[in-house]
Amino acid sequence: MAEGRLAGRIALVTGASSGIGEAIALGFAREGADVIVHYRTRQREAEEIAEEIRGMGQRARTVQADIVDAGQVAQMLTEAATFGPLSIVVCNAGTHRRVPFLEIDEAMWDWVLDTDLKGPFLVGQGAARQMVQNGTGGSIIATSSVSAHSAQPELVHYQAAKAGVAMLVRGMALELAPHGIRVNAIAPGLVETNLTTRIFRTPDVLAGRVSRIPLGRAGQPADMVGAAIFLASDESAWTTGTTITVDGGFSVT
Ligand SMILES: NC(=O)c1ccc[n+]([C@@H]2O[C@H](COP(=O)([O-])OP(=O)(O)OC[C@H]3O[C@@H](n4cnc5c(N)ncnc54)[C@H](OP(=O)(O)O)[C@@H]3O)[C@@H](O)[C@H]2O)c1
Numbered sequence: 001m002a003e004g005r006l007a008g009r010i011a012l013v014t015g016a017s018s019g020i021g022e023a024i025a026l027g028f029a030r031e032g033a034d035v036i037v038h039y040r041t042r043q044r045e046a047e048e049i050a051e052e053i054r055g056m057g058q059r060a061r062t063v064q065a066d067i068v069d070a071g072q073v074a075q076m077l078t079e080a081a082t083f084g085p086l087s088i089v090v091c092n093a094g095t096h097r098r099v100p101f102l103e104i105d106e107a108m109w110d111w112v113l114d115t116d117l118k119g120p121f122l123v124g125q126g127a128a129r130q131m132v133q134n135g136t137g138g139s140i141i142a143t144s145s146v147s148a149h150s151a152q153p154e155l156v157h158y159q160a161a162k163a164g165v166a167m168l169v170r171g172m173a174l175e176l177a178p179h180g181i182r183v184n185a186i187a188p189g190l191v192e193t194n195l196t197t198r199i200f201r202t203p204d205v206l207a208g209r210v211s212r213i214p215l216g217r218a219g220q221p222a223d224m225v226g227a228a229i230f231l232a233s234d235e236s237a238w239t240t241g242t243t244i245t246v247d248g249g250f251s252v253t
Contacts, residue, residue, distance in 0.1 A: 002058060004032030005233040010084045011035050012077075014067060014123055015093030017042035019193030020143060022049055023221035024090055024228045031229055033088065034059035036080045040066055040093065059083070067093050067119035077126045085134045088232045089127040091120035092143040096195065098154035109157050116161035121168060124183070128176055137180025141231045142169055143224075144185040146247050162187075166243055173241030182240040184231045189247025191219040214249030223248075 002008065011028045015021035017039035025035050026049065035053050037060060039046035046062040053060035061083055065076035080086060094116045099108055120142045131138040147155055148162035165185060172183040190209050192200050199205050200218070210218055227244045230236050245251050 002032035004030065005229060005235065006088070007032030009033045009087045009232070011088035011090065011232065012038060012063075012080050012086055012127065013090040013092055014038040014119075015040075015143075016049060016090075017046040019195065020188060020191060020221045020224050021090070021092040023225050024092065025049055026052065027222075027225035027229055028088065028232065029053040029056050029058045029060070031233070032058070033232075034083065036060070036083055036086075037062045038076065038093065039064055067123055068114040070122055073119075073122040073126055077123075077130060081130060085136055086127055086130055087136060087138040088141070089123065089138070090141045090143070090228065090232075091123045092141075093119060093123075094143060094145075094195075096155065096158040098198075099157070100154050101156045104157050112157040113161050113164075116158065117164040117168065120165055124168070124172060128172065128179075128181055131181050132176075132179045135179075138182075139232050139236070140172065140176075140181060140183045141228060142183075142185040144169075144187040144243055146187050146189045146245060146251055148187055148243070150251060169243065170241045177240060182231075182236065184236070184240060185243040186224060186227045186231070187243050187245040187247065187251075188224055189213065189219055189245070189250040191221060191224065193221060212250055212253055213247070214252065217248065219246070219248060 011033045013025040016025040016037040037050045050060035063076045065072040144165045145162040147159045169185045
């Protein structure tokens, strides 16, 4: 029998083929969870992460879906359910591209809003329906962003989506509490991943960003894992509808 704060739990992590999702998937496994590793395009990376989890003695499998497609999300959740009853779901997959506000066209708006707001809605609702049916309760966690409450240039579409996630989480928390399902979010600050490569490859831009972080460095995906484990585990049994900001202090300035 696995030991750890998540022993005996089954977790689905979307966008787990890289970055923050990968770190959370591996962190959950280290705490004893069996993990379903979701990817969209990076199958090889997802399979390697699943293999690493099996190497820790936990069960793991991969699932593929585009989270903006309701049919694919439903199929993914059906496949996930064959692994056993889900008790932890992290709606982490997300994206953005920086575009000046005056140049955001409808396609760009739809792409970012669909991925970053409709996607968590579809995955969160589908997972919640399974949890209600199973009667086992659970923890749903969304990856929001400091962009939900702090404006930066060229991210209006992303900021609107992530602010939407904050209210999505609160509304879901209210309606799902009677079913023993808690819903929370993590709002990362600047974290080094594929999403932020351009910042990390441009030293003066990176230095400017880091100068606004009181703890004096950018985040790594591993910095998100502690909050995710807390929200997934019984340690947060009386915590729902909230967002935990993990940003090195960026938001206090
Ligand atoms: N990095 C930061 O500074 C930062 C800050 C605040 C919030 N966040 C949030 O953190 C989350 C994870 O991002 P990350 O920084 O770890 O970037 P990442 O390494 O690029 O990971 C993004 C993940 O999302 C998946 N994805 C993207 N679009 C998808 C779609 N339509 N359907 C299914 N999966 C999709 C990708 O899958 P494939 O690669 O397999 O296609 C990938 O696994 C996102 O929600 C992001 O908004 C990041």
